[in-house]
Amino acid sequence: MNTVLRLRPTEKFRCVLFPRDDNITIPDGWTKSGIDSGDWPFTIVMTTPLADPLIDRLLKRVNDPLVPLISLLPDDRDWFDASGPGCWEQALAITERLEKLPEQIRNSANPEDIILARLHSRDADMTASYNTTQPGMVSYAALGGRLDAPAEAANKLVQRDCLSRSFFDRLHICPQCRGSALNVREECHACRSPQIDEQAIVHHFRCGYEGLEKTFKRSDGGLQCPQCNDMLRHIGLDYDKPGSAIECQSCNSINDTPAIGFVCMGCRAWHDAAQMPVRDWFSYKMTPAGTRTLLAGGVGELAPPDRSDTFKLILQQALQHETAFQTPFQVLRGVFAGDAATQTHNLRLASRTEDLVMDVLRSALRPVDTVTRHDNGVLILLPHMDREGIEPVIAEIEQRMSEVVRTDPGLRLDILSRREAEQLLEEL
Amino acid sequence: MDALHGPADVLGALDWHTSLAMFWFMVLLEIPRFTFAFLVVAGQKLAQALRPGSGQSMADELLLESLKVSIVVAGHNEAHAMRACIRSLREQTRRIDEIICVDDGSTDGMREVLAQLRAEGLIDIALCNQDRCGKVAGANLGMMLASGDIIVNLDADCSYDRDAIELLIAPFVDPNVGATCGSIGIRNHTASVVASYQAIEYIISIGLGKRVQEFLNIVTCASGAFGAFRRECFHQIGGNEPASGEDFDMTMRIRRAGWSVRFVADAWCFTDALPTFGGLVRQRRRWDRDTVRIRLRKFRSSFLPTKGSWRSLETVEQLEFIIMTLLPTLVFPLYLGGMLLFLGSGLFFIIGAVALVYIFLELCAFLLAVFISGRFPARTVLELLPFLLTSGLFNGGVMRLVRLYAYFEEWVFRTSKDDRYSPSRVQRIAAIY
Structure with missing residues (x-):
């Protein structure tokens, strides 16, 4: 509490002590206030360590994601902008920056504005860190736990060039509850029990018997073949162990490798490894454009630019050109109709296959052609191409697909008429 | 002259x-x-025409339905053929209770193919020898672990008629039958002249030769490409013995153990013939050497x-x-x-x-x-x-x-x-x- 503060002499900064403790002396330049006093900005000062649910309730009551929260005692939880010695000074710096923000930013409920305002006021990056108290296992200390889905909002800001991002980690997520608190375990393929053992496979050269090591009787000097009763004394001469097998202690099923299963610690759901989606987490930094946007009043209600908008724009232009200059164009609509088995049993394989299809399409088309994903498929726009020219293109795509894509995604390409292209434009 | x-x-x-x-x-x-x-x-055909209704009884059908059927496919470097083979098995009219595949030390990615098939639920058990041990050892491993009453041993490079397995196991209503085998046809007869010769040879030897053997109850070989074995019989004779010609050898041992071996002419499996004369000569030399070794020495x-x-x-x-x-x-x-x-x-x-x-x-x-x-x-x-x-x-x-x-x-x-x-x-x- 011996911190030297650089307070502006004429101003008093408001703070709310929680729990209220009249015995605590606050530094000069600060004045005690109440949560419901209506004064802004103010700083919440934790006078004693509180449990997370209590802090959460308090912040919900305050209902202002920009309000600084400090703890007088050292506390490294994400809630706090500062704690321990020096926390008053940091609270002051944050408050000063908050005061300089435009009014509409201070009152904005838009998560993107909140992120920009917090990063600016805390003079911090949105750095990802592991946090086992969060269902997603990752949190951003700079946001103080005030936003429910900060990564989604941050990614929109990246699209607007307000933030830049760098990869942090890739985590599996539970398809049911979206949490990442997962137990990864080896299991039996048949009954999914984790109670499995690995055993060597023994091959007896002389009689050709091959089986699990436990089927061979152990006797003095070696193993005894269950088929011919010969003694196996010398590995490499009498027998070898060409591999191993996994035997389930629950159902006695045998396989060469264990299955991998995930159990969600949050919702207790079990999932096969092939069905597990992953999520990429990033750390973010504010760009100069982000600062400009913030000081200009924030992103407001504008939606970020959508990739399909580009396609829509080019399609619109192609329709206009055809009307005005009779320059033909073609639109292909592709639908992934195939292999239900792959899609059901291996979502990740299906996803990778679709990515590969996109690569193949881009390689088979001209640089001026446009490809974009749409619903369960793709849209392809080929400017300056008549009906006769499209058939060889489809043939070329099918040829490349058969050469490159081993798992058939069942992509069916349909040529759209002008009327259908106009309808598509309306849909987009 | x-x-x-x-x-x-x-x-x-x-x-x-x-x-x-x-x-x-x-x-x-x-x-x-x-x-x-x-x-x-001709006599069989005539008898069939005169007695058209001599099919299975209801009791036979119930017995066959109750049998658990395991299929074992063991192979070395068969990654290219495995999926087609398994798909033809999954199209069968008869329920297949268990499919076991054994990768015998393959270097062509067969293990990954098997893992994928298992992940898709198309096979039940995949096993792997890190080092190649031979077809016999691979088949023995799979067949010894099979839990079915009837164990069908197949080759990965073959494909099967939709009713092939159903017909192949039909003779097992007779408790004395220890093994059955079906007809094998050539599907690439247009590949070369040599392949055409083999196709003709197979048609005649299967269509006439095997039928005569069946008539005389002296079926000589339950093929490793398409043979079914009663589990009890397989374990009694101790499985395949090492060295080539193991299917022929095992058939001889099955018969000598007192079991009957039956040929099911209407159960069809198709495979590719060797397209070159050199390949055919090497294959036939091996088969004929096995014949001498097994018939005139071992037995x-x-x-x-x-x-x-x-x-x-x-x-x-x-x-x-x-x-x-x-x-x-x-x-x-x-x-x-x-x-x-x-x-x-x-x-x-x-x-x-x-x-x-x-x-x-x-x-x-x-x-x-x-x-x-x-x-x-x-x-x-x-x-x-x-x-x-x-x-x-x-x-x-x-x-x-x-x-x-x-x-x-x-x-x-x-x-x-x-x-x-x-x-x-x-x-x-x-x-x-």
């Missing part, structure tokens, strides 16, 4: 005792074989009634081999040499005349086999017809000489011990007769 202008004139100009002197080989060793096959198959006790294991039916089966296969093979060069000695350049007329007879016999046998099997479309038959002009000479002449050579090298040098069917470390130790 000078007045004769061709083989047909030779045939027309000879009286019966001269014909017998010239063509004794065909008259004594070839024509009876074909005639007997004709009579048996020579069939000829010794004093042995405790002697069974009259087995001796009949061995005699059938000696009279119908071994004897014609050994006598064939003597016949050719004798004719050359007596006739000089006139031999070529005789060979031409023999060829005409072969064409006639092959044509009759082929058409009868096609008619009996009812499995081959007209297009396939028409595509194969031109090759019938030479297939008789090829199979009866050229391949017979190959067989003679294989018998010689096995009998004199025991060449089969150097076969690369199993890895050398196994081949060296394995009990070879």
